[in-house]
Structures are given as C-alpha cells and as structure tokens.
Amino acid sequence: MKPAPFAYLRPSTLEEALAALAGEQGAKVLAGGQSLVPLLNMRLAAPSMLVDINALPDLGHVRVAEDGVRVGALARHAEVLASAEAAHAQPLLGMALSHVAHPTIRNRGTTVGSIVHADAAAEMPMVLRLLEGSVDVASVRGRRTVPAAELFAGPLESTLGHDEIAVQAFFPGLAPGAGVAFQEIARRHGDYALVGVAAHVETEGDAVTRARLGFVSVSDVPTVVDVTDALDDPAGTALTELEPADDIHATAAYRAHLVRVLAPRVLAAATDHARSRAGEAIHP
Amino acid sequence: MTTEQLHEVRLHVNGSVHEVRVPARRLLSDALRHDCGLTGTHVGCEHGVCGACTVLVDGAPMRSCLMLAVSAVDAEITTVEGLTEEDGSLSPVQQAFSDCHGLQCGFCTPGFLTTITAGLRETPDPTEDEAREMIAGNLCRCTGYQNIVKSVLRAREIQAEIQGERSRS
Numbered sequence: 069m070k071p072a073p074f075a076y077l078r079p080s081t082l083e084e085a086l087a088a089l090a091g092e093q094g095a096k097v098l099a100g101g102q103s104l105v106p107l108l109n110m111r112l113a114a115p116s117m118l119v120d121i122n123a124l125p126d127l128g129h130v131r132v133a134e135d136g137v138r139v140g141a142l143a144r145h146a147e148v149l150a151s152a153e154a155a156h157a158q159p160l161l162g163m164a165l166s167h168v169a170h171p172t173i174r175n176r177g178t179t180v181g182s183i184v185h186a187d188a189a190a191e192m193p194m195v196l197r198l199l200e201g202s203v204d205v206a207s208v209r210g211r212r213t214v215p216a217a218e219l220f221a222g223p224l225e226s227t228l229g230h231d232e233i234a235v236q237a238f239f240p241g242l243a244p245g246a247g248v249a250f251q252e253i254a255r256r257h258g259d260y261a262l263v264g265v266a267a268h269v270e271t272e273g274d275a276v277t278r279a280r281l282g283f284v285s286v287s288d289v290p291t292v293v294d295v296t297d298a299l300d301d302p303a304g305t306a307l308t309e310l311e312p313a314d315d316i317h318a319t320a321a322y323r324a325h326l327v328r329v330l331a332p333r334v335l336a337a338a339t340d341h342a343r344s345r346a347g348e349a350i351h352p
Numbered sequence: 353m354t355t356e357q358l359h360e361v362r363l364h365v366n367g368s369v370h371e372v373r374v375p376a377r378r379l380l381s382d383a384l385r386h387d388c389g390l391t392g393t394h395v396g397c398e399h400g401v402c403g404a405c406t407v408l409v410d411g412a413p414m415r416s417c418l419m420l421a422v423s424a425v426d427a428e429i430t431t432v433e434g435l436t437e438e439d440g441s442l443s444p445v446q447q448a449f450s451d452c453h454g455l456q457c458g459f460c461t462p463g464f465l466t467t468i469t470a471g472l473r474e475t476p477d478p479t480e481d482e483a484r485e486m487i488a489g490n491l492c493r494c495t496g497y498q499n500i501v502k503s504v505l506r507a508r509e510i511q512a513e514i515q516g517e518r519s520r521s
Contacts, residue, residue: 069398073356076376076422098423105418106399108377118376120423146412170489172467173400175412176419258488 071108075117082127082206082235085119090208090231092117097233099141102169102177103185127235132157136201136240141181141233145174145192157241159341160199160248160266164191167250170258184234186219186226186289189260191252193220194290198268198282201239207232220289246270247342249334252284253326255317261285262318263326267338271346276339281331286310286323295335303331359422365390366434374421381405383421384431392432392462396491403490406463407431413470432462435469444510445469445503454503456494463490468504477508 075092079085089095094116098104107113121127127142132153139148145168148154148161155162168174168182168191182192183203196203197216204213205228214227221227228234242248252264264284270277281302282292287310298305312323356375363370365388372387379398384390384407396404398417405416408430416429435443442450445468455461464487471486472478478486483504484497492500 070379070382071377073375073377075357076359076420078422078425098420101420101423102400102415102418105379105420109379109398109417118420120420122423123426170403172403172406172413172415172489173418176409176414256488257485 069109071105072111072114074108074115076120077117078120078123080123080125082124082233085121085124085233086206086208086231088117088119089233093230095119095230097121097181099181100144100177101181102173103182103187121233130154134241136238137161139179139237139239141178141235143179145169145177145179145182146171148179149174158199158239158248159242160195160250160268161239163248163250164195164266167191167252167254167257167261167264180234180237183219183237184226184228186221186224188220188223188287188289188291189285191250191261191264191266191284194264194282194284194292195250195266196237196239197290197292198266198280199239201237203234204236204238205232206235213238223288242345243270245272245342245346247338247340247345249337249341251330251334251337253330260317263312263323263330265327265330265334267334269335269338269342271339271342274343276342279335279339281306281335283310283327286312286327295331299335302335303328306331361421361425363388363421363424363429364427365429366431372421376420376422378421379417380407380419380421380424380429381416383424384416384429387421390431390433394459394462396459396463401491402460403463403467404460406466406490408434408466408470411470411473413467430466432465435465443469444514445472445507447510448503448507449500452499452502452506454496454499456492456496460490460492460494464492464500468507472504472507472511476511478504480505 096115098118098120127140129140130151131138137154149165202215247269250266252261254261266282269279279296293306295302312320314320358373370388384393394404396402400415400418406413407416409427483501
C-alpha cells in the first residue's frame with residue numbers, strides 16, 4: 069500500500085508544467101489526488117513522474133458569468149459547492165456535488181480533476197456531459213476546448229493527450245424554462261453510487277421540448293440518453309443504451325431496477341423544477 | 353540499483369516546523385508518523401476510505417494518506433496531538449469522547465477527533481442528524497457509533513459552556 073517510486077516536480081508556472089509533461093511520456097498531473105493517490109497506493113498506477121500543479125497561480129477560480137460557471141483546475145469540490153452564485157447559475161452543480169464522496173475528500177479533490185479522471189461511477193463527468201459543457205486544455209502545442217461529448221473515451225480514459233492539462237471546466241448556466249434534478253442510491257451517503265441519475269428538461273409553456281437523462285455507475289463511460297420521445301417510459305429507453313454490470317456492490321439486475329425507479333422520479337422532479345422556474349420568470 | 357531521490361521538505365505541524373528528507377512517494381501520513389514522530393495520526397486503509405488518518409490542512413479535514421508530504425509544504429497541518437489546549441488539557445471534543453465513552457479500541461479516534469473539531473467550527477450547533485452526517489466519512493470497526501454521535505453532541509455542550517463562562521468573565 070505504498071506508491072512505487074516516481075520523479076516529482078512542483079512547477080510554479082503553467083509553461084514549466086506543460087514542458088515537463090511534454091518531455092516525459094509517463095508523467096501524470098497531480099491536483100487534488102483523491103483518485104490518483106489511491107491508485108498509486110494500490111499500485112494500480114505507476115507513473116514515471118508526477119507534475120504537481122498545486123503551486124500554479126490563477127487556477128483556483130469559480131467564476132460565474134451570464135453564460136455559465138467556469139471552474140479552474142485547482143478549485144476544490146468544496147469551494148465549488150460553497151459558491152451560492154454558481155449554484156444559482158447552474159443548480160445541478162450543487163445538487164450533484166453534495167453527493168461527491170465525503171466532505172473530507174471534497175476539501176482536497178478538484179472538480180476538474182474528477183472530470184478528466186473520467187470515472188463513470190463519478191458524478192461530475194456525467195454532469196458536464198449532461199449540461200453539454202466543455203473543458204479547456206493546454207499543452208506546449210497550444211490550447212483547445214474539448215466539448216464534453218468528445219471527452220470520454222472509455223473506462224477511466226479521457227481523450228486528453230499525455231502532455232495536456234485540463235485548466236478549466238465550463239458548465240453552461242441553466243436557461244429560463246429549463247430544469248434539473250439529481251438523485252442517487254448509495255449504501256451510505258458519500259459512498260460511490262450504486263446508481264445515480266440526473267435530468268435536464270427544457271419546457272415551453274406546459275410542453276416538454278427536450279428531456280435528457282445522465283447516468284452514474286450503469287455504464288463504462290459517462291452516459292447521457294435523450295428521452296424527449298419517451299417521457300412515459302424513460303427508463304425503458306435508457307436501458308437500451310446502458311450496460312449495468314455485476315460487481316461486489318450490486319447485481320446488474322438490481323442496478324437496472326434502480327434505473328427504473330430513479331429515471332421517472334428524477335425526470336418528474338426536473339420537469340417540476342423547469343415549470344417552477346418558468347413561473348418565477350413570469351411572476352418575479 | 354539507482355538510489356531514490358530525496359526531497360528536503362519543510363512541514364508546518366501543530367505550530368512547529370519539521371525539516372524532513374523524504375522520497376516524493378512518502379505519504380503525508382507516513383511522514384507525520386515516521387519522519388516527524390507524531391504517531392497520533394493512525395493509518396488504516398491507505399486509500400481514503402476509513403478516515404483514521406484525517407488531519408487538518410489549513411483548518412480543513414483531509415486524508416493524510418491521500419496527500420504526498422512533498423505536496424504539503426505550503427500548508428499548516430494540525431494532527432490529533434495539536435488538538436489539546438495550550439496547558440495540555442483536553443479539547444472540548446477530546447473531553448466529550450472521554451465523557452461519553454466515545455472510543456473503544458481507539459484506533460479510529462484521531463480521525464474522528466480532527467473531523468469533528470473542524471465539523472463543529474462549520475456547524476457549531478449540530479442536530480443528531482447533522483452529527484451523523486459529520487462523521488459519515490469515518491469508520492469505526494468497533495462499531496461504536498452511538499457513543500461517537502453522543503460525543504459530538506456533548507462536545508457541542510462543552511463548547512457552549514466554555515463560551516458561556518468566557519462571556520460571563
């Protein structure tokens with residue numbers, strides 16, 4: 069339960085960090101380390117070098133603008149969760165973040181780090197995907213913006229290159245007339261969810277014009293399913309695209325059962341949320 | 353065989369400075385125990401699940417087994433040894449554990465004490481539900497949770513008593 073040896077760098081500029089990553093194929097970025105260090109301790113990962121970005125300036129921001137919320141690579145989950153402004157602009161952030169591990173882990177772990185760790189059992193990769201957000205990525209080759217739909221390649225695998233650092237995530241704000249909801253079932257609050265479901269619903273008047281569900285722990289990659297045409301049976305449609313699996317925590321059949329329970333419930337909650345917000349917009 | 357590179361690290365723990373030479377892979381929990389000699393911090397699962405190694409980093413509880421000592425250079429760390437009052441008497445949380453039989457074997461206790469100390473700063477007047485939520489990330493293999501919850505609520509009382517005395521004097 070001790071990490072294998074690795075070289076260590078704690079650069080004070082982003083340029084220095086990017087140069088180090090470019091020069092070392094087996095290097096990994098260390099931010100909060102709440103997913104990486106367990107992998108090191110159990111020797112499931114053995115990078116040749118860690119580039120510790122905790123001393124880099126200007127990456128700890130949670131910035132709220134008209135179009136949404138921008139979260140820097142060093143913003144801890146707890147800091148994002150504590151931002152009332154961020155929760156107002158995009159309520160799904162707070163709803164989901166309160167389910168991310170325990171407060172002690174949220175004090176260290178970063179939201180951007182959790183996203184690029186690309187765990188399909190984690191809340192925030194799915195949230196970014198459901199909200200159709202993006203990640204800003206830097207490397208010595210330049211900067212680019214990766215839409216969430218192109219970010220996740222496989223289990224614990226993002227499409228980022230080994231020389232790239234995700235410097236910021238962008239969560240679009242919630243439009244008027246749109247609503248969100250999130251629920252998950254875990255053995256204890258704070259543990260990995262057996263199944264988690266988030267919903268994003270857009271309405272015009274009484275009509276639901278678009279409805280999508282995001283799923284945690286029922287597929288290999290963060291998965292979003294469009295259920296606009298299946299409002300009566302969202303779980304049935306979703307299960308054609310999900311791949312619930314057996315593991316030590318739950319059987320595949322039980323996970324499918326939880327999808328059937330949670331999907332309609334969360335869809336209804338998001339629809340109510342959308343309508344209540346539309347009402348507020350008309351009668352402020 | 354190549355020798356592993358050692359890093360000079362200056363750790364700020366409980367108000368003292370510890371200069372240690374450690375490999376980059378030295379976990380903060382091990383650095384505290386082996387290099388600083390502060391064995392109050394206990395190491396249980398070493399992958400962030402059990403909470404026994406919880407220390408305060410700039411006042412916020414964090415898992416010392418999920419931090420590298422080299423990455424803790426800029427932080428002020430408080431271990432269980434740093435919770436006692438300056439005259440050596442028990443802190444309100446420690447006193448509450450003693451009053452309520454909040455520990456059995458004691459292995460998990462340092463992590464509970466640090467977690468609750470920070471938790472009561474954030475939620476000074478917790479309900480029983482909030483007390484349970486406060487300790488949800490820590491495991492006690494003796495399963496002594498009932499008395500730990502009582503200890504959280506008792507610590508709240510002791511703190512209120514102390515504040516009452518201070519405001520009277």
